Amino acid sequence: MSTLLNTAVTTQEVEAWLSSEMTPGNTRWFEGPAEPAYALSLQPKLALTAPSVSDLTTILVTPAHKYQQMLGIGTSVEETTINNLLKMDPAARASFIQQLADKENGLGFNLFRITIGTSDFTAQPFYTYNDLPEGETDFELKHFSIQKDIDLSIVETVQALLKAVPDAKIFASPWSPPAWMKTNGDLKRGSLKEGAAYTEALAKYYRLAIQAYEEHGIPVCAMTLQNEPLLETDYPSCYMSPERQRELAIALKREFEEHGLTTELWIFDHNFADAMGYVTPILNDPEGYEAVDGIALHDYDGSPNVMSEIHAAYPDKPIYLTERSLWGTAGADRMAQYFRNYACSYNAWVTMLDSKISTHQWLGQPGPTMFVQDAAEPNRFWRTPEFNLLAQYSRFVKRGAYRIGSTCGSPDTVTNVAFRNPDGTIVMVVINQTNEEQPFRVLCEGKQFIASLPAGTVGTYRWQ
Template sequence: MASRIGTSEKVEVWLSSESMPGDKKWFQDPAELTHQLSRQPDIQWTAPEATSRSTIIISPDHTYQEILGIGTSVEETTVHNLSKMSSSVRTSILRQLTDKGDQGIGFNFFRITLGTSDFTAQSFYTYNDIADGETDFELKQFSIQKDIDLSIINTIQELLAAAPDTLLFASPWSPPAWMKTNGSLKRGQLKEGIEYTEALAKYYRLAIQAYLEQGIPIYAMTLQNEPLLETDYPSCYMSPERQKELALALKKEFTEHGLETEIWIFDQNFSDVRAYVTPILDDIDGFAAVDGIALHDYEGEPELMSEIHASYPDKPIYLTERSVWGTQGADRIALYFRNYASSYNAWVTMLDSRIGTHQWLGTPGPTMFIQDATEADRYWLTPEYYLLGQFTRFVRRGAVRIESTYGSTDTVTNVVFRNLDGSVIAVVINQTESEQEFRVLCEGNQFTAVLPAKTVGTYCWRTT
């Protein structure tokens, strides 16, 4: 039965505004914001009328992909900064991330790393680091003890306690060095031979089991972060053919040990997705082993996700890494979802005011949380916390994207969802320098609104 807007239903409105998007000044001090998830007066539905205003047409019964979750990362840089804080402040931050009410923004999906990534305050490590020249095919020296010692396990346990419905996915940056052609966590490839593929599959299975023993279930994992990248931090080139071989071996490991963790392939940019996933998914066994496709947004355009969805509609697409800033960034997130992403995860949650501590080769932009490097319990929020909250506080797991006309970057753009409870969530973005008046047409009704310059608005109503 078609959904309909109730005759007495009103539209609830929240606004967040950008300020100095991506500017390094945010590492120095907080600044005042015009709107930060600020509730506005409700808007009344009216009968449609002729108008020259920009118009968003919404068709709630035309649905697209289901949303798994939206969130950020719990990489070691963030954990390191959290570990310097008092327990009460750390708990407060976790609540601000996950609370679905006024105390937070409702993140429900987090990325963790298996071993260190480039965003870490530590020496690079994996769970099976042994002396040069040695091998350990039976993985007798496997251990996640460093994750315990560095408070990674404890932090994730606290996160799950704060929000039990949270899901986690994991990504490795490098196999153990003894498995690689150059004997290093930096650069290199997985050594040739099925014995190395099977050893790496067993290594990943042991990692998933070790986390489960700590009360931390891993919903999914990618097989290799950015498999086309070799660089001077943990990385590993992995061809599509080798990744297919690894997916098959890992699926066998998971099946034999009763693990339900999903396997997501690729985990890199739009520009290379077609060439990478086709050799895997066009193979019958490869297709069966793979549960989803992971993507980053550093090269290429989101429209490539729609092409992949058209080719492989049964394989969900996940936007597993990108941090964006300002209303332009909010529009980019809208485009992810308009092109079939079932999730979005920001990368790196908290750096300190010295832009630390990390080992990436560039200079990062501001994170959602900035910690005072001289006073660990002092921190501030950047606008991106609230701008992403315009999505995450309102869009629940199990929501579906529904049809809406996109609009224009010269006026307003949008993406619209319907939650399982029937509520409709329209995220509308004004990237322009002036306020924009627009209207929404939906199910024979309309409302009109004015969205301030450089502001994101979330408009919520229920259907019957």
């Protein structure tokens, strides 16, 4: 009997795909494509066998230890990317969208971030949906309109994405309230004017934005209340204290409920370093806690470990990584850290710049995006290695998957994160940041497999 069981075990197999880093984050990717050693390369299947004695680096996977549930992995649909897309002919545009959407040959993205009005990544003069001549106000929002989003093909592009990915989720983030609502009368810098009248006007403004998108067949599953509320800078931005954000969340939740909207509210939408200090005044207040559905975070300052701290403090409030772009195996490991610290999602920021690193109004020089467009020949665009490294997660980790237990490993050998998909398959992303090939074994529920990851490479392993 035991012989038969062992034979059955050895016939089970593990699928494996590899992608390599190549000059990660380097501006050379704006000059043209190049082929890394591995690019979502399917490997020979590995045998799942009975356990054996081994001196190899060993990762223990425990599916019984179930953590957060995944909402999705995706990118941003900001106006910079859309502006570059519009320079293409319809066939090239369709190919680009297919590469975002395709679950077999593309990225398989299912979560997209849109902006309410303009962000810093735009080719346009900054605008909101309620811009007025200086000195005028519009508390009834009679002049509200998303017509600019229609004219700039933002609405059309998001509609095309939803057609390509019918199960996609869309969430939205504002960079600034309309200027007439702000202390300095400008989309740059400043803060929301004091008083309930302005809080309620802004809540109504956001409610109208969500309704306008829904009228165009674009349901918005969630919105953040202010992109980077602790930043005032020379592009659309708005300082918003946690106390003020709590007031806005309560007013906006009331607006949504009165108009039958189920859009969730995610607070903060800024860096790890300031997260705990910002969310506690909101979530320790009973009304604030009730109004909030989740917590959004960026990774430009601080440690992902704060997400575990927030999860321990507020276990019923899901955490979302709403903005960061990452490069190379260090980036793939950082992404694993997000998920190991309770992030339910990941969204890259900016999907396609052109070979002139344009067009945007950010105040620095961006690193390479997952796609780069040839500025001289707009129908031509290429993938950077980040496309492959992102797809090592996004193609395989399905919505509704749970992160499961796994020992984390070490940057000196391999690190990892593991998930169980709704269909029961286990997916494990393993990262080798070293300059040497790293052999390792995985022990899971009475079985093992042995694999080896080349230097500077990420592997995704999937088994039943």
